[in-house]
Amino acid sequence: MDLPTLLRKEALTVRRNVGLFVVLLILIPAMLAGVTGVYERTIPEDVPVGVVAADEETTDEELAVVRTGVRFFATPVSYDSMDEAKAGLEREEVYLVIEVPSGLSEEGEPANFTVVSDRTIVPFSEPANMSANILDSELDRQFPADVSVEQERMNEDRVLTEYLMAAALVAFIFVYAMVFVPYQVRGERLVLDRLQTTSRLETVVASKVLFYGALTTVPVVSVGLVGRWMGFDMAILSPLTLVTVALTFVFLSAVGLAILFALRLGRSALFANVGLVFGLVGLSSLVYPVGFFSTTRKAIARALPTHYATITTRSGMLRDTPATLYADYVLILLGSALAGLFVCWLSIQYYTRRR
Incomplete structure (x- = not known):
């Protein structure tokens, strides 16, 4: 085939997957630009x-x-x-x-x-x-x-590496819950119909959330071992850290799966989830304090459950304070996880009826 024919073939591919290309070429760059746009200044004023x-x-x-x-x-x-x-x-x-x-x-x-x-x-x-x-x-x-x-x-003196380890753990949970888990479910889309003859689709999805949620202890331990090897005193397996990681995973995986089923297991859902991860990493104040850059970013961060997940994870790892001090933050994460699961259930119902 000559070059014009091949180009027409690619154009037809775009037409058949227009949603994927809209997400990839328009939404994700727009979200990234929006994230950088809230960094108004480098000297804290808010x-x-x-x-x-x-x-x-x-x-x-x-x-x-x-x-x-x-x-x-x-x-x-x-x-x-x-x-x-x-x-x-x-x-x-x-x-x-x-x-x-x-x-x-x-x-x-x-x-x-x-x-x-x-x-x-x-x-x-x-x-x-x-x-x-x-x-x-x-x-x-x-x-x-x-x-x-x-x-x-x-509190104790800490170095930047210790501080960033807590932020890196939270960022990993973002990717693991919102990209990896939906990717695994989508990879089994051809057998989901057969599985429904013996069990409900909700049960299949719940089993994956429970299984991969239990595996979150592995990266937590891994971060802790690296920290110990580097000589840091981090309470990586504190109850506050483990509960926060678990609730954050449930919330984000439920949101990621809701998007996946709402887009009927299409590839565009994975790209949408990747874009959302970029947005959450940039807007949840994983590294810098809220208000360090702008009042806009402070308001956005304080509205996101992932901001409180970052604080409680960091506190469980690096601060010697009672977990009860963060009880309301944990309740925010619990409520967000339950709301995410409900939205995921609605999305599964939509997918089942439109199948």
Whole structure:
């Protein structure tokens, strides 16, 4: 066949698989462009920062002025006590806590602010130092008192590799649940009809979710062994980590399978899932704190269950804190998993009726 004939043959292939090419050539590039578009700046200006009074003598006016000064480089969040503020720090509700002393209006008197940060958030270590310096100069300019800023750091020292291992584990679960599992189910599409003569399609899908979900312990252990070999002290098999990984897998595999059956086991479903994985990795704040780049990205991340999966996985691995501190995050993941399973069931019903 000559070249024009071969080109017409390829054009017919595109017409027969128009959905696949729309996803591959339009949707995935558009999603990738959208992800990069929310990175508005490289210096944090919207990071949530806790503000708390040092004692009962600190006035509401002093707290209000400090919150105004903090808005220069962050978004202030008020707390009633230092214990609540530190809990918010470990839950990654905020990434700094500023303790405000009293007597800020007394000229020449010493006023010692304390800025608390978490060593676990390794990418924020330098921005934390920069924020403390900005706070020192801003508050010294605004108050008559002689302002000084001291830094306090919580939890053990961590290196970037430890921090990224937790993020890498979550990213792997994204790919494993949303791409590998649907790929395995699609690979058996020719025998699914025969299997339905002896069992329900929902049961077949549930068996795959349970089987491949149980196998998630293997990569968890693998990451832990590599960490041990590198000399890191990570609680890789903590109950919080294992429960979070399991619920995240169920949620994402249910979503991936729902897309697969909604698109009637077509190849375009796999490409759609790949594009969604790229989006989740970019928007869930796996590495940088929420608000580090833009208010838009902060709002998106806080709306995604995968953001809370990242926090609880990282906390289970790297923080020596009670799992109950993240109980509401785990409930978010549980509710998301149940909702995902329901959507997957609806998608299977649609596929069965349209078959």
